[in-house]
Amino acid sequence: MLRKIQKLILVAFSATGLVRVIEPITGGKGAILMLHRVRARPNRAFQPNEHLEITPKFLSTVLSYVKKQGMDFIPLDDMPSRLANPSPRRFVAITLDDASLDNLTDALPVFKAHNCPFTIYTTSGFADRTALPWWMVLEEILLKQPIVDAHSIGGRSAEVVGTTRQKYSVFERLVLRFVALPEDEKQSRISTFAAEHGFDTSALMERNFMNWDHLREIAACPLATIGGHTTSHPMLSRLSEEDADAEVINGARRIEQELGVYPKHFAYPYGKSVAASRAAFKIIERLGFETAVTTRGGILHGAGRERIHALPRLSLNGHYQDTRVLSSLLSGAPYLASSVSKNENLTFAEAEPA
Ligand SMILES: [Zn+2]
Structure with a gap:
């Protein structure tokens, strides 16, 4: 019920036209979109992880919508400079967590068709088949x-x-x-x-899940960036500093061994504060990553208003496959009230598996 009400509010807000009015004030510089799986909807009633997947058709609709809004697609390598840049042109970066096989089979063709750069955060243990989702x-x-x-x-x-x-x-x-x-x-x-x-x-x-051959294939696409997402997908904040270091470094080293490039970007597994705390942000900064993303909802304002190692994202949630919802989120309005932006139960900053 709550989900339906949230969706109704966001769709209604988009329909009022207020989005266009408020966006120049609250819309910031842009946003990072968070995806997991991209595949046709399975034909079954029990789908408790449905929030973690969207269809290839909706992905294509989203990319067309973003382009139509005059926003730039950027690779994560450009994120630090775009956040520091005074240019008014807004941007979107696309990210996918966990390295599902459908990222290669279903999402890659869509990214290529739209010439859209994307980042896949890879849990090395999923590719190695040593860890389980x-x-x-x-x-x-x-x-x-x-x-x-x-x-x-x-x-x-x-x-x-x-x-x-x-x-x-x-x-x-x-x-x-x-x-x-x-x-x-x-x-x-x-x-x-x-x-x-x-x-x-x-x-x-x-x-x-992609194995390393699949990952080499997708990494060979000039639009792709491969980021780190630990070795076994733990809540980093629940580990000792030593164990957290090992999870992050060993995962990144496996990526380097298999793909030849040490990742510069990182996503915190689960991404909410219980899993990605201030201490975890410091670890990722100390280990030399250029950017890191959480699963907390929010748009990007730049000018030092967010930490480059704790960037918020907008979830392309499988329950809300509607560009009117995205339009409301991109306006920044839902994140205006601090009580909302800090509310990690807000469905768009999905609390569960990421
Ligand atoms: Zn994940």
């Missing part, structure tokens, strides 16, 4: 089973998930339980959970 494993297992034993991930030994409603309800509860587990136990626990249900995680990874 637990939110997808959980979705797939709940999808297929009527009852699951969730004791290994903090749930009950018999969770009834026979209906779509039950699947959603249990998924939401298990996500909260799972997120609260210690970071260094999450990967082994989700592996155990998968094994206990006879679920083939290798097949899931092959179907859904």
Whole structure:
């Protein structure tokens, strides 16, 4: 319900024409758009990670819309200079987190058709098949089973998930339980959970994530930038400084080993304050990254008004595939009130998996 109300408000705001009036005042210099997966909508009722995917058609619509607004597409390498530049021309940078296989098969053709630069933040353990996106494993297992034993991930030994409603309800509860587990136990626990249900995680990874050959193919496109997104996708702020360093550096080194270029840009896994705190920003700055992005909602103002290692983004959320919503967000108006801009539960700064 809340989601529908938020969408209605944003669509209505766009329709009033106030967007055009307020944008020169509140619209700042531009924005970074946050995407994850780009693929045709699967034909099934249970899609708890739907917010993390948009269709190729909507991506194309968004890119046409941005161009029509007279905004420039920029690669992240240009971000520091564009933020410092007094030019009034607004810009948009496109980013995709996690390096899903559909980024290559479904999104790349759209980026090429629009000659639009993009950055893919790569979790090296997903490409190496040594880490699991637990939110997808959980979705797939709940999808297929009527009852699951969730004791290994903090749930009950018999969770009834026979209906779509039950699947959603249990998924939401298990996500909260799972997120609260210690970071260094999450990967082994989700592996155990998968094994206990006879679920083939290798097949899931092959179907859904780029391997290094795929990444080399997409990195060869002049429009592509590959950024770092750690080794195993942990909440950095929950790790010791030493462990956080290792997660970031080892992930970046794997990218360099496989693709020949050490990444200059970084995205904090999950990106909200519990996962990306001030301490994490300092680590990323100390490690020499030129830019880093969170999942907090907001547009870019430049002139030192945001930290280059804690940049906000606008989520192209799968629940809101409507350019009128994007138009409202790009105006900056929804972020005017500090109570809104700091509200990490605002759906556009999706709190869960990023
Ligand atoms: Zn991520």
